[in-house]
Amino acid sequence: MIRLIILVPFLLALILFAASNQESSQMWFLTYSWSSSVGVLALLIAFGGLLLGAFGVWVSELGQRRRARKAEARVKELEAITASKTTELDQLRARVVVAEAHTVTSVPPQITSSSPTV
Numbered sequence: 254m255i256r257l258i259i260l261v262p263f264l265l266a267l268i269l270f271a272a273s274n275q276e277s278s279q280m281w282f283l284t285y286s287w288s289s290s291v292g293v294l295a296l297l298i299a300f301g302g303l304l305l306g307a308f309g310v311w312v313s314e315l316g317q318r319r320r321a322r323k324a325e326a327r328v329k330e331l332e333a334i335t336a337s338k339t340t341e342l343d344q345l346r347a348r349v350v351v352a353e354a355h356t357v358t359s360v361p362p363q364i365t366s367s368s369p370t371v
Contacts, residue, residue: 267295267296267299268296270292270295271290271292271293271295271296272292273292274290274291274292274295275290275292276290276291277289277290278290278291280294
């Protein structure tokens with residue numbers, strides 16, 4: 254949103270500049286010369302700057318996207334490990350419950366004698 258707040262007034266001023274400067278002028282770049290209006294030249298330079306800026310952002314995002322893909326792969330790997338460990342823990346808990354139930358039922362009752370031994 255803030256980009257639009259900055260971009261729209263800039264583009265509006267650039268278009269007004271191009272519309273108000275329609276006189277043809279002789280342009281020189283090193284040994285090349287051409288005749289063009291200053292407004293058209295300003296629009297072409299702004300468009301070139303836009304393309305250069307977009308290319309710069311694209312190049313800088315390549316590294317971030319690579320790191321993001323690696324991080325997502327690591328997250329999937331860790332989620333798989335967590336799921337397997339959770340399954341293993343549930344199986345161990347079930348074994349403990351079965352072992353406790355087996356231990357409780359297999360303990361013989363203790364017989365206490367009421368007569369004192371001498």
